[in-house]
Amino acid sequence: MTPKQFTNKFEGISFDIYGVRLPKFKPKEKKELNLNKKDNLSFLKALCSHGLQTRPLINEKRQEYVDRAKDELRIIEELGFVDYILLVYDVINYCADENIPTGLGRGSAAGSLVLYLIGVTHVDPIKYGLYFERFISKTRAKKQIVDGITYLDGELMCDVDIDVCYYNRPKVLQYLEEKFKGKTAKILTLNTLTSKLLIKECGKVVASKDETEMNTVSSYIPKVFGKVQSLDTAVEEVPEFRDWCDKNQNVYNVAKKLGGLIKNKGVHPSGVLLSYKDLESSCPVELSSDKDPVSGYDMNWVSLSNVKLDILGLRSVSVVDQACKEIGINVTDIDLEDPFIYQKLQDLRSPHGIFQIEADANFRVCQKVKPKNLEQLSA
Structure with missing residues (x-):
């Protein structure tokens, strides 16, 4: 049951939950950048400026990149998402420093030029006609200020799926636990009949x-x-x-x-709770069989007042990284427009190992559609 369903069912019951308060932190800076900015907004702008100079862009559309970056940054600042964006950047940056493979970006986050410029994603949203509004919508996202403190609506926050190497996911979680001591936990799931x-x-x-x-x-x-x-x-x-x-x-x-009715409980496969205060003041906590802290609330309730990071450990990320290393290329060197890729998809006989397409329903759709380019594949 979601919080809204709960309050609708039990009239007269309300909760003094103002929203999500993002934890304050200073993201780790790459030494070679030497940005040396005092506040997080300035740091994010400097990262974008650096990305405009170094990331692969379409030369004929330089001004479009600049204008869109400014628009996205303005909206991100206006809605209070700066620290969340930098939190995701910090995780990706840590993975890069530790040689932990990560995904190229998927879902609505791939529509953000800011995320592309700072290296969180590796798919150019302008080149592929992706929309920032799918990631952050000014008409949906909400915040409120109570006693001088900014709270974000947890149900309407932007969300970035962070895909990491399956075998190194525990290392990423440990990094977050050490960076935010006493403020992280895995998230409870309630499985119904x-x-x-x-x-x-x-x-x-x-x-x-x-x-x-x-x-x-x-x-x-x-x-x-x-x-x-x-x-x-x-x-x-x-x-x-x-x-x-x-x-x-x-x-x-x-x-x-x-x-x-609830059949049993478990642990969310990717969700990580990050609270502003000590964990115990944010929600009930229990220990899993592995002695890891787990929230006593499920995802719907936890996200009302806490940051929820989605850190997915994917074997496919590990396999692709290993394959690229063995043939001596970087995964970002692969031309996503190469006709060979789509010919193979059209001739597809076995989907084994192809991320998401190997699911039975997606496999059947791919067989019928026979995608000829990235746009058709992503649709």
Whole structure:
């Protein structure tokens, strides 16, 4: 249940949660840059200025890069996201110093020229026609000032997925723990009963059905893009499931009542909580089986008053890095417009090892679309 759903359900209950307060910190500066700026905004502007001089850009569009960088910086400053952007930069910078492979950038963050200029992402948003507004929207992002303190709306904050080498993710987390002592934790997840599991278990318990029959019945419930559909949707769309439910109405009714209940708890695979104050003053805390601190709130609640960093440990990042090292190239040297890449995708027989495309639904879409360039692939 999200905080909004909670307050809507229980009238008269409210929370004095003003929003996210970003922790103050000074990002580690690369020695070779020698920027020596006193405040974080000046530091970010200097990083962008350096990027305009050193990053691969389209020469004919130099002024467009300058104008867009100024616009993005103005919005980032206006909405109070400077420290968040530099926090992400600091993590990427640490990875570079420690030779930890990172991803080239994905999701809405790839639409930010600022992130490209400071080296967080490696896809030129102007070259590929990507929109900054997908990353940060002035009409959606909100902040408020209470007693002179700026708070950001955690549900509407910008979000950068930081992809790192799977085997070195613990090292990155340790860096954050040491930099922000007593202020970091992993994030609780609450796993609910899915419709497939519900109908299967209710059939066995309520009506003493055997395993074979219930495996068949649960298989009627469809998945769309990997997401198991609800009991109601299955009844509407699958005649075989609807017929079975009509004959076993009691099983269906019990399963409906149990829908959405929590099955068990776990730890978010990528989320890291970063609090402004000591962790215990921000949320309840428990220890995982590995003795790591874990928030007592799930992601929806934690993000109301804390920074949530998404640091994903991906084997694909590790594999690509190792492959590039063995053939003597840098991953950023690969021409994303090379027709060979898209011919291979069009001839695709096995998606194994291709990030996200190897998922069954995405693989089928790729087979039908047969992308010929990066724009078609990203769409």
